[in-house]
Structure formats: structure tokens, C-alpha cells
Amino acid sequence: MKVRKAVIPAAGLGTRMLPITKSMPKEMLPIVDRPVIHYVVEEAIKAGIEDILIITGKGKRAIEDYFDRSFELEYYLRERGKLGELKQVEEIGEMVDIYYVRQKKPLGLGDAILHAEKHVNGEPLAVLLGDDIIMSEKPGIKQLIEVAERKDAPVVGVEEVPWKFVSRYGIVEGEPVSRNLYRIRDMVEKPSPSEAPSNIAIIGRYVLPPEIFEFLKRTPPGKGGEIQLTDALRELLKEQDMFAKVVSGRRYDVGSHVGFIRANLEISLSREDLREEVINLMERVIREVQNE
Numbered sequence: 001m002k003v004r005k006a007v008i009p010a011a012g013l014g015t016r017m018l019p020i021t022k023s024m025p026k027e028m029l030p031i032v033d034r035p036v037i038h039y040v041v042e043e044a045i046k047a048g049i050e051d052i053l054i055i056t057g058k059g060k061r062a063i064e065d066y067f068d069r070s071f072e073l074e075y076y077l078r079e080r081g082k083l084g085e086l087k088q089v090e091e092i093g094e095m096v097d098i099y100y101v102r103q104k105k106p107l108g109l110g111d112a113i114l115h116a117e118k119h120v121n122g123e124p125l126a127v128l129l130g131d132d133i134i135m136s137e138k139p140g141i142k143q144l145i146e147v148a149e150r151k152d153a154p155v156v157g158v159e160e161v162p163w164k165f166v167s168r169y170g171i172v173e174g175e176p177v178s179r180n181l182y183r184i185r186d187m188v189e190k191p192s193p194s195e196a197p198s199n200i201a202i203i204g205r206y207v208l209p210p211e212i213f214e215f216l217k218r219t220p221p222g223k224g225g226e227i228q229l230t231d232a233l234r235e236l237l238k239e240q241d242m243f244a245k246v247v248s249g250r251r252y253d254v255g256s257h258v259g260f261i262r263a264n265l266e267i268s269l270s271r272e273d274l275r276e277e278v279i280n281l282m283e284r285v286i287r288e289v290q291n292e
């Protein structure tokens with residue numbers, strides 16, 4: 001299995017981050033000075049992906065504009081000698097081949113991915129959800145691709161989460177096969193803590209075979225009345241071995257308030273140009289809050 005193509009579903013309504021997402025795609029929320037989706041695209045590129053399909057929907061045009069060239073802006077920056085900024089803007093427009101397809105109705109993640117069938121054209125695909133930013137030395141999706149290629153099998157990225165949060169995720173039941181790797185026995189979408197077979201949660205990274213599309217077509221609406229990717233994977237599991245890889249690195253759930261704030265703090269701390277000022281700022285804020 002050779003994985004060249006990635007699909008980034010970005011059609012979700014972003015209800016967890018309302019009201020900002022009323023007029024702004026959640027994928028465009030800023031983490032320091034880049035939108036969330038920039039980090040996700042960068043992860044795919046660093047993993048060697050050559051072709052990215054973004055599934056958009058209503059109100060998502062800002063995503064296309066972001067990755068497009070902006071000749072007026074480039075002209076303006078060049079005229080004023082702002083060459084550092086110019087380079088940054090030009091680089092975004094040249095990152096990788098990005099294609100778009102629109103999901104007309106928000107029928108769920110499974111339905112969004114189904115929109116990729118034509119573009120993917122019989123190849124295996126990497127799927128990266130924009131709710132999760134993963135910062136790690138080896139890109140998160142690369143860690144999955146390596147396992148998928150070695151085992152010639154689908155792989156989902158997982159992480160242990162506190163039991164009280166299992167109902168936010170797809171949860172896998174797996175048997176350990178080596179360090180940080182499970183063979184999946186079963187999976188269930190957003191179970192209550194009492195129903196969950198474990199606290200091993202699917203984070204938004206998958207490597208899937210092209211057969212997934214046939215399974216998605218047969219998947220009836222599940223949790224929340226939506227076509228769930230987890231339900232289609234559960235059926236695929238009956239025919240193929242499937243693995244869950246514990247992804248190493250730091251994961252930020254930027255679709256949640258605290259995850260979003262944490263991503264901004266930690267990613268700014270990882271930047272040379274901001275680190276010192278941000279540490280000073282955090283210290284000052286804490287001191288001030290304690291003295292109130």
C-alpha cells in the first residue's frame with residue numbers, strides 16, 4: 001500500500017465553537033498567526049502526501065482563498081519591500097496540489113468522505129480531521145502511514161483519554177500487538193462511559209483502503225442521525241485486519257475551548273520569535289490573577 005493522497009473533511013458546522021463559527025469556518029480559527037487547517041496541511045505535506053482534497057461546504061470559501069495565490073497582496077508586499085511577509089504568503093500558495101469538493105448537506109463525516117471517492121480513484125487515502133492539530137517530530141499521519149504500509153491494512157490514530165470523555169470520540173477495543181499498536185477487535189462511535197469497551201479514543205487521523213467507499217455507501221445514519229465513519233469501519237473490520245496506532249506527539253483538540261486556548265499558548269511557546277515574550281506574559285497574568 002502506497003499512500004499519496006490525503007482527504008481533509010472541512011464541511012462540519014463547528015457548533016462547539018459557536019458563535020465565532022457562525023461566520024467563520026472552524027478550520028480558519030487562528031492558532032497564533034496561521035489557521036488551524038494550515039497546520040493540518042503542513043502535517044500531510046511533511047508526511048510526503050502529494051495531493052490533498054479538502055471537502056468543504058457552505059460558508060467555507062475562506063479556506064480556498066487562504067491556499068490560493070493572492071497576486072494583489074503579493075504585489076503590495078513586493079512594492080513596499082516587505083520581503084519576509086511576501087515569502088510567507090507565496091509559500092502558502094505553493095504548498096501542494098490542493099483540490100476541493102463541496103458537501104451539499106451536512107450529513108456527517110462518513111458522507112463527507114464519500115465525496116472523495118472520484119478524486120481518490122481507487123487509491124488508499126489518508127484522512128486528517130481539522131479538529132485535531134498534532135505537533136510531533138514525525139508527523140502524526142506519517143506514523144500511521146508507516147504502519148499501514150508495513151501491515152498492508154487500515155490504521156486509525158488513537159490516544160488514551162480520561163473515561164469521562166469517551167462519549168466525545170469513536171472508541172476502539174483492541175488487543176496489544178506491540179508497543180503503541182493494537183489490533184482492533186471492535187469500535188463504537190461516542191459511547192457512554194458505561195458502554196465504552198475502553199478509553200482508547202480515535203483521534204482525527206486515519207489511513208483507509210479504497211474499499212471504504214463501498215462500506216460508507218451501505219452505512220445507515222448512526223449517532224446523531226449522521227453517516228458515521230466509525231460505523232463503516234466497524235463493518236470493514238469484519239473483512240480485514242485493522243490497527244490502532246497510539247500517535248506520539250502533542251495533540252490539541254482545537255474544536256474545544258480549552259484545547260484551542262492551549263494550542264495557542266503552547267504553539268506560541270514553541271516559536272523562537274515569541275517564546276520569551278509569551279512566558280513573561282503568562283507569568284504576569286498569573287501573578288495579577290493571584291493578587292486580585
Ligand code: G1P
Nearest residue numbers: 109131168169170202203204230
Ligand atoms: C469524529 C469521529 C470520531 C473521532 C473524532 C476525533 O467525531 O466521528 O470517531 O473520535 O472525530 O476528533 P467528531 O469530533 O467529528 O464529532
